[in-house]
Amino acid sequence: xxxxxxxxxxxxxxxxxxxxxxxxxxxxxxxxxxxxxxxxxxxxxxxxxxxxxxxxxxxxxxxxxxxxxxxxxxxxxxxxxxxxxxxxxxxxxxxxxxxxxxxxxxxxxxxxxxxxxxxxxxxxxxxxxxxxxxxxxxxxxxxxxxxxxxxxxxxxxxxxxxxxxxxxxxxxxxxxxxxxxxxxxxxxxx
Numbered sequence: 492x493x494x495x496x497x498x499x500x501x502x503x504x505x506x507x508x509x510x511x512x513x514x515x516x517x518x519x520x521x522x523x524x525x526x527x528x529x530x531x532x533x534x535x536x537x538x539x540x541x542x543x544x545x546x547x548x549x550x551x552x553x554x555x556x557x558x559x560x561x562x563x564x565x566x567x568x569x570x571x572x573x574x575x576x577x578x579x580x581x582x583x584x585x586x587x588x589x590x591x592x593x594x595x596x597x598x599x600x601x602x603x604x605x606x607x608x609x610x611x612x613x614x615x616x617x618x619x620x621x622x623x624x625x626x627x628x629x630x631x632x633x634x635x636x637x638x639x640x641x642x643x644x645x646x647x648x649x650x651x652x653x654x655x656x657x658x659x660x661x662x663x664x665x666x667x668x669x670x671x672x673x674x675x676x677x678x679x680x681x
Contacts, residue, residue: 522676529615536582552571552574554577554578565613567579575601621642624647639651
């Protein structure tokens, strides 16, 4: 029987349908993100700086690597382009050892600096760019899987009723190259 003392202002059929729909529609979600761990980048920069001081071919080249954490950028400098390329390769090796994805780096143009030296700026990707997020959502919607994909800031959230369908979405996204590194995070199941 319906307890009118506990719910005096509600009709039994309305409450039952609300409770029933909440029970039968559990939403499983996960986020697609693209983040770089800045502490690992900092460690790689320190290791690169140490190696620059000890390498014979780069000893007097005034080569350096600096990290600007606030702007998420690396600044590489050296005496010429050949030595700058060597610095870039060393940095890349150190980043790979520390599990930092190289897809998250955007290399700027090589610029000439004072006294014939050169420098290069590398941007570190934090978050999915809006164009890439739109491509990800379009691919998910075109796949006709029963999920909803939405852009939420710098991540894409995917929600669906069935965990298996979410696993299919992850496999679909891993099979396509968007030119960015993607992590699948915040996997929630209700």
